[in-house]
Amino acid sequence: MRTRTTTAAALTVLALALTACNSEEEPAAVDSRSRSAGISAEDKAKAREAAGLPPEPSATARYRFLEAWDAIDRRVSKPGTDEQAVSRGLNQCGSINASPDDRDKLVRQTLERFTITTRLPEISTPETDGKILDAVHTYLCPDF
Known part of the structure; x- marks a missing residue:
């Protein structure tokens, strides 16, 4: 069960990352923090839920x-x-x-x-x- 949950979470995050990309080429110097900033809080929450995780704690x-x-x-x-x-x-x-x-x-x-x-x-x-x-x-x- 743990493998399926981990795999599902990884696939969900990957899918969200791919949908957040646009058709313009990103500069090579852009780090991962800048790229992940394009994912909305709503999409992150959906990914967490799909992975069986709770919302980010207060x-x-x-x-x-x-x-x-x-x-x-x-x-x-x-x-x-x-x-x-x-x-x-x-x-x-x-x-x-x-x-x-x-x-x-x-x-x-x-x-x-x-x-x-x-x-x-x-x-x-x-x-x-x-x-x-x-x-x-x-x-x-x-x-x-």
Whole structure:
């Protein structure tokens, strides 16, 4: 299921990027940020929905997720990786959306996605991982 969701997301983003292109040739020096600026917020939201992901979280939701993340265990959060944690959380939302009733599977995916088993094996327990999963679900995708 994860492969199909990832493939569908990649194809959706590619299709959106192609439709955002115009027939004029872009200068070679244009970076990817400039090219992606042509995709509307509405198109991005549609792509996220098609990929089974929630809308981009508000600043408040992001802050509360990161606050909950730190409260679980200060060691899970590395300096300068807040965006990575939110991104991984949003990806976990896709897994929650795909298997909402299989908590054991979701907890295992959380372990893998957030690399807790390899980085912090001493705190890699179903209890800790369940707390991370709950923080993701509560703050990043409460409607899933």
